[in-house]
Amino acid sequence: KRMLAFVAHKPMKIPGQFRKIFYEDFAVHRDLLDKIFWNLVEDSTVRSLNDQLDQVKAPTLIIWGRHDQLIDVSCVDVLENGIANAESVIFENVGHVPMIENPKATAERHLEFLAKN
Template identity: 40%
Template sequence: MHKRKNLVILPGWSNDSDTLWQYQIQPLTDFYDIQTLVISSETTAAGMAKEVLRRASNKFILLGHSLGGYIAQHVALQAPERVESLILVSTFPGTLSEEQRTFFKQGMLAPLLEGSIAEHWPALNRACIAPARTEDEALLALLVAGQKLSREELINQTNVLKGARDISDKLSAINVPTLIIYGRQDQLFTMSMQEQLFDKLSNCTVNIIENCGHMPSLEQPEMTTKILKTWLRPHQCLGVFQGSCRVTV
């Protein structure tokens, strides 16, 4: 019998615990001991990475979504001996345009500090999903169900996003098998950011999901689960880059 491995999940901004990964956690628990860590008490990416290492099992596969993916990169850089493999979902290497920083500052942080974030939630949630599904009330309800962090926790996470620094030049030090999952209609982080990750990570596979925005685990749950289960198989092939997507052969 194979020894069960540890899978640590780092949710994205505002996301609490297992809610947004419920469709993947259930089938993966047959093979992995899964630990979901909401990191929201620290105010820097490096501090959040240290918190992950303090709370996580000794050695683990690390999955990070959005902000959680950025933190996952810091974890892999801080303690490469503990990270067996890396899964980066809808994330970025800290490379933000001024427009994006302004959005995080004025569209997210300012309403939090002013106490008016409730007015902004509908627009923020619609920005997280593919444009064709922005009126999908069932999907939006799933997003809302996973947003239970306190105002202070959200402020901490937003400050980390707003202050993200480009770490792309450091990523070549990460040589564990890495999977990137990205929705082609992601309105928050760009395809060029995925290409930056791909260019710097030496052992990397990319899967682009069509008709999907920033939340693959909810927008395309079956495809996301299939990609994870396939890539996590013990014996994997090397990747070969084809166009904007590296696929296994």
């Protein structure tokens, strides 16, 4: 519940049975997920990804929640300015997990982007 309260702008209610499955699955992969997370953190302190954004050549869709508490929405400008052919959408009243908080709108934007590209 604390994790959802942190990543979601308006935490949604998740049925107990689903929550149990979700957390059990997470627990199975916790060591690997922790390792990946800390590798990313360490790597980003050694070399900034911002300096490598111009290497992205594919059309890029950036989707963000205005109320993301984990990674600030100001990162959208950095990504959009650093990646050619990037476009972005910022969802209001959404936090770090737009695909869960607003799945319909997120899917619609993905489909629109894929149709154009």
